[in-house]
Amino acid sequence: MVETTRLPLLGALLLILPLLAACDEAPAASDTPAPVAPVSFNQQIRPVIEQKCIACHGCYDAPCQLKLETAAGLDRGASSMSVYAQRTEAADPTRLFVDAQTTAEWRERGFFSVIDSKRGLEESLLYRMLELGRAHRFEPGERLPEEIALGLKRDNQCPAPDEMDDYAEEHPLGGMPLGTPALSDDEFNTVRTWLAQGAPPGDDRVTLSEREREQVRGWETWFNRDGKRQQLAARWLYEHLFLAHLYFDQGEDRKPDHFFTLERSLTPPGEPVRPVATRRPNDDPGERFWYRLRPVTGTLVHKTHITFALSDAKRRRMESLLFDTPWEIDTLPGYSEEEKANPFTTFAALPARARYQIMLDDAEYFVRTFIRGPVCRGQIATDVIRDRFWAVFQDPDHDLYITDPDYRARVSGLIALPGQEDSLLKLGPEWIKYTKRRNDYLRERAEAYRAEQPQGPGWNDIWDGEGSNPNALLTIFRHHDNSSVRKGLIGDYPLTSWVMDYPLFERTYYSLVANFDVFGSVSHKAQTRLYFDLIRNGAEQNTLRFLPADTRKQVLKNWYQKTGQLKLLVSYEDVDTEVPTAIDYHSATPMNEFNAGLLSQFGALNVRxxxxxxxxxxxxxxxxxxxxxxxxxxxxxxxxxxxxxxxxxxxxxxxxxxxxxxxxxxxxxxxxxxxxxxxxxxxxxxxxxxxxxxxxxxxxxxxxxxxxxxxxxxxxxxxxxxxxxxxxxxxxxxxxxxxxxxxxxxxxxxxxxxxxxxxxxxxxxxxxxxxxxxxxxxxxxx
Known part of the structure; x- marks a missing residue:
């Protein structure tokens, strides 16, 4: 009986033992990592970067040149070279998508990876910086510790991967995002997983609709027409639109599907764009090129998002302005230093009225390029202007440069622009030369207007936007080391207002935008800054023509108090105090009265x-x-x-x-x-x-x-x-x-x-x- 009872138990044990052994050899279910789904850069990483990184890492002044608007910028990585620096010689440009096309080429230019984690996460600068940011939490709602430097004067440290340990020790509060709440647990874990998976690259490509492709084909065909007249017009337009984020205006109050940049490409329409990598838009391309529209990729950053609308109506408008008036050209201009310095002689064959009117039609865009372009960064770059002023424009029918060919021929050689010479030794001589030319021009201009308008200018000398264009009235703000512009006359009456004619408008554009090299030498930048001082003075002098003659010197003295009096004596041409104004004044504050007149005369255009x-x-x-x-x-x-x-x-x-x-x-x-x-x-x-x-x-x-x-x-x-x-x-x-x-x-x-x-x-x-x-x-x- 006992034996028969044991046999079934023994059999059961014999059956269970192999299972127990198998369990002992196999890993526990909890020790087996669950498969991790691949992390998508576009769907999961880009939103984190947009939320907490791009606000600091966009445009030329991104710390360490780590530009994060695009996946390509993240892949390019960082550099210890500062774009905004005082250099005795120009630096090699480092424009994303232009000056190098591959990761290897950027490595040759000194950029190092921030995402490489092939040998472990500790090798990734991005991981280490985000980890450091999480290691030191700030007291919510309190001021940051004083040792955290902020602003443009911050001396950004750009450690390479093998320097990160030293950086973390010396700057324990310098994790990222700098001086703000760290990434959340979910955000950090997502980025860590993506890096651990080898940082699968994102895709910056965009897919255009058939309508967009049709619009691109139409505009590229228009820009690339044969014929010297069409080629000269296309060159002028390119030099004025190369900074723009172009979009196809459908007349709807919604964000366009895509924006585009106008490029000079080594490849024709239908092939991928290969940009001509010149320093400036008016440098010699060196070989055949085509004008192309390339989609803007990545995330839009406000300071570089300078929009310009394209439409069938605008193309017809520009076609009419440029070609309805007969004109001919035998030889196209080149790209010499002299030709780059003087757009007035380079494009002399192109109707001056067409050039001016195209700029007037979108005046806010052109002023915005002065302000949001690479030149406008830092106090020295902006302290040439008042903190707030209004800008209006001289009517084309009352601008002698537009209406009088003989006058135009006499003065065009006097309004060339400095900045072509990079040598520090030539800064002084160049400044003296161009100041003299500018003052010679002002004397010639004053004499011509005295003969043409002995009664002086009136309200009809100011452009009225053809009755409906709000670009006629602008307000410009300076915010110490940057600026902004909006349509409309905003704020109380300003101390100064500008009346800009075509030579002032075009010189400002070429000085601050087309001819400006953000990678240039201190001599180039100083010449640009000093000449813009003369442009501001020219706009002020033009405004004074609209005030009573016997008040102009007193108004000018109020604008140039104290040390400004010395500048009036040394640098600027004397203001005219003889030719009257055709505007009636009735108060002891003519500048306020002029500003009030702008509001009353052009109130229908004031969109703000x-x-x-x-x-x-x-x-x-x-x-x-x-x-x-x-x-x-x-x-x-x-x-x-x-x-x-x-x-x-x-x-x-x-x-x-x-x-x-x-x-x-x-x-x-x-x-x-x-x-x-x-x-x-x-x-x-x-x-x-x-x-x-x-x-x-x-x-x-x-x-x-x-x-x-x-x-x-x-x-x-x-x-x-x-x-x-x-x-x-x-x-x-x-x-x-x-x-x-x-x-x-x-x-x-x-x-x-x-x-x-x-x-x-x-x-x-x-x-x-x-x-x-x-x-x-x-x-x-x-």
Whole structure:
């Protein structure tokens, strides 16, 4: 009995033992890693970069030249060479998609990878920097430690992979994103997994619709026509559109599917674009090329997103302007230094009216190229202009350069532009030479207008936009080390306004855009800056022609106070005080009266009426404002345009801030722009010595009127009165700090990135064609 009982048990054990052995040899189910799905750069990594990286790493001034708008920029990596540097000799350009085409070519140019993790994650600079950013968390809502340097004066460290240990030890708070909340756990794990998988590359290619391909074919055919007249016109257009983000305007208020750049390509239409890699758009291409439209890839960055609409109507307009008037040319101009220096003689055969009118039709675009192009970066580059001024244009029918061929032939040789010489030793002689030519030109110009208009200029001498074009009225803001421009006359009456004729407009464009080399020497950049000073003075002198003759010197003296008087004696041509103006004046403040006249004479063109900053009664909001906006504008009108002497908070405000106002399911966005007053803007250095801070004011206007916010304030609708009251109550730095702590969005806030990108969402909703990620590099640690 006992034996029969044991047999079944023994059999059971014999059956179970092999299974137990097998379990002992096999790994536990929990030890087997689950298969990890491949991480997609486009779908999973790019959104992280757009949310927390591109705000600092875009355009020429991206730290360490790490440009992250495209997958190609991430693959190219970083460099220790700074684009914006004081050089005695020009540097080799490093333009993405232009100066090298492959990763190997960029490595030969000194760029090193930030994503290479073949030997482990510790080899990836991107991983190490993000990891360092997570290792040191900042106290939410508090100011950053003082040892974290911010802004343009920051000395960016660009460690190669084998230098990262030293960097982490010396800069423990220097992880990325710099001085803001770190990547979330999910974001960091996604990036880490992608790097561990070998960083599979992204795809920057775009797919055009059939309609877009048809438009591209039509425009490329038009640009590449045979015939010397067509070739000269195409060259002039290319030199004026090479910075543009072109789009096909369908007349709809929505973001275009794609933007394009106009390129000189070594390949004809139908083949992949291979750009001609010259330093400037008017350098000799060296071989045959075709004009091509290439799609803009990657993420749009506001500061480089300079849009220009293409349409069938615009092509017909340009065709008519360029070719309806008969003209001939036997020999096309070349690309010599002399020809690049003087677009007026180079394109002399091209009808001057056509050139001017094409620029007038899209004046905001052309002024924006001055401002958002590579030249406009840093205080020295921008201190030649006032902090806010209005710009209008001389009517083509009243511009002697357009209407008088003999006058045009006499003066064209005098308005060439400096900057072709890179030698530091030639800086002084070049400056003296071009200053003399400019002043000779002004004397010739004054004499010609005196003979043509003995009664002086009147309102009909200012371009009226042909009755409907809002590009006729512009406002330009300077934000210390950068600038912005918008259609319309915004803000209180400015100290100065510019009346630009064609020679002024074209010289500004070629000086600051076509002929400017961001990789050039200090001599080249200084010549550019110094000549723009003469252009500003020329625009001011042209404006003075519209004021009473006996007031001009006093007005000019007010613009050039103190040391500015020396510049008037040494550099500038005397202002005319004899020829009268055809405008009637009735006050002792003719400049204010002129500005008021611009508003009354051309009010129908003013697309940005401004009762906020020029409130003349109880109602200080725009007629088309929403209910939320009316409340905002009424509340903020109390602080708008008030001098710092009466409103001390202005003296504590950054140059360019944004205000987010949250209503019931709606958010309004306003720009708060500080206008610094100066005794004069006539010198390259010593700007702080010319400040008049008691005269500073604040311009308040709806929308995003800037690319580089210095700070963001956020206010609930119910707290509008409290915010305006707190602004009015500020008397000291302590008061302003309390204002910031209550209403400010500091870099350390846990939801900082949500608020930082709120203006982008606003632009996407209200002006989608202009929307792009704002730049964080100038955001202050208030």
């Amino acid at each position: 009426p401004d009762p906020i900053n020029r409130c003349g009664g109880d109602n200080c909001s725009r007629a088309d404002a929403t209910a939320l906006e009316r409340d905002v504008e009424q509340a903020l009108s109390a602080i708008a345009s008030q001098p710092a002497a009466r409103l001390p908070v202005v003296d504590h405000m950054p140059e360019a801030s944004l205000l987010l106002v949250d209503g019931d399911g709606e958010q309004a966005v306003y720009s708060l722009l500080r206008n610094r007053a100066h005794s004069n803007v006539a010198f390259m250095f010593g700007e702080s010595l010319r400040y008049q801070p008691e005269k500073d004011t604040l311009t308040v206007y709806p929308g995003v009127l800037l690319s580089y916010p210095n700070f963001i304030f956020r206010v609930a609708h119910d707290d509008l009165s409290a915010f305006a009251g707190a602004m009015q109550a500020v008397e000291s730095e302590k008061d302003f700090t309390a204002l910031v702590e209550r209403f400010g969005v500091r870099r350390t806030q846990t939801d900082f990135w949500t608020h930082f990108h709120a203006p982008l969402r606003y632009m996407e909703a209200h002006e989608p064609t202009q929307a792009g990620i704002l730049d964080l590099n100038r955001y202050l640690n208030l």
